[in-house]
Amino acid sequence: MNGFISTPKSTTSVSEVFESRYLIWQLIRRDFFVRYKQTSLGILWAIINPVVNLMLFLFVFGLLVKVPTPEYTAPFSAVLVVGILFWNLFSSSMNAASDSLVNNVGLIKKVYFPRISLSISSVFVSLIDFTIALLFFIPCLLYIGVDINFRHFYVLLPCIFFVLLLGWGMGCFMAILKIKFKDFRHILPLLTQALFYASPIVYTMSILPEKFLFIYQLNPMSGLIAMARWVFLGGDFPDTYFLVYSVSIAAVIAVLGSIYFILHERKVVDLE
Numbered sequence: 001m002n003g004f005i006s007t008p009k010s011t012t013s014v015s016e017v018f019e020s021r022y023l024i025w026q027l028i029r030r031d032f033f034v035r036y037k038q039t040s041l042g043i044l045w046a047i048i049n050p051v052v053n054l055m056l057f058l059f060v061f062g063l064l065v066k067v068p069t070p071e072y073t074a075p076f077s078a079v080l081v082v083g084i085l086f087w088n089l090f091s092s093s094m095n096a097a098s099d100s101l102v103n104n105v106g107l108i109k110k111v112y113f114p115r116i117s118l119s120i121s122s123v124f125v126s127l128i129d130f131t132i133a134l135l136f137f138i139p140c141l142l143y144i145g146v147d148i149n150f151r152h153f154y155v156l157l158p159c160i161f162f163v164l165l166l167g168w169g170m171g172c173f174m175a176i177l178k179i180k181f182k183d184f185r186h187i188l189p190l191l192t193q194a195l196f197y198a199s200p201i202v203y204t205m206s207i208l209p210e211k212f213l214f215i216y217q218l219n220p221m222s223g224l225i226a227m228a229r230w231v232f233l234g235g236d237f238p239d240t241y242f243l244v245y246s247v248s249i250a251a252v253i254a255v256l257g258s259i260y261f262i263l264h265e266r267k268v269v270d271l272e
Contacts, residue, residue, distance in 0.1 A: 097168050
């Protein structure tokens with residue numbers, strides 16, 4: 001039980017997190033089954049949510065606005081599917097990690113365990129939802145005529161990993177900020193919405209004026225989604241420096257976010 005005993009001045013170590021792996025597994029099971037246990041459609045909601053988003057954005061940006069995507073031979077619906085899937089993975093993991101302390105204050109007050117375990121387990125639940133949706137949408141892409149090159153799938157796991165890492169890192173920052181500053185709970189949805197439109201979900205790089213391209217590329221999600229679209233839709237492989245920047249920023253945010261979380265996690269009970 002060494003991983004669950006602590007003094008007030010100690011900080012969570014990597015070994016503590018490793019020793020709490022069984023707890024993390026139990027938290028994943030709890031969060032996943034609680035999410036769908038009392039719903040009529042159960043895990044189908046993991047598919048329904050992205051489908052509804054797809055239909056709405058397809059109507060607005062595909063039929064009304066008619067956003068061009070000349071760099072892909074695949075239809076706009078396929079470009080949109082990949083963008084929405086990976087955005088949902090990012091946003092759901094970020095939001096789940098940011099809520100991990102707020103939603104478990106009662107548990108935190110009762111017993112010590114590495115609080116970062118809560119954020120880790122929450123993003124794994126998001127990964128399960130993503131996997132369910134992905135397994136549904138791959139046959140859909142094939143059905144609408146997308147020529148998926150499965151030899152590109154060696155890039156898929158790193159792409160998923162870094163999107164998840166970015167969402168978790170940002171969520172770690174926000175988990176503490178939600179506790180320290182109550183107003184941040186209302187600001188976060190606005191920031192998420194702004195980040196959505198600042199990311200290439202419903203559009204691609206081709207429609208951006210060249211003078212804004214550098215600003216666009218500062219967003220690490222831009223490179224990660226471009227890489228995801230290459231996996232499923234083909235086209236030109238994204239610029240290597242662009243990808244290196246995106247994955248590096250994702251890793252840095254994850255490291256800084258986890259450090260910030262660990263340094264402030266013991267103040268949660270006093271602040272809440």
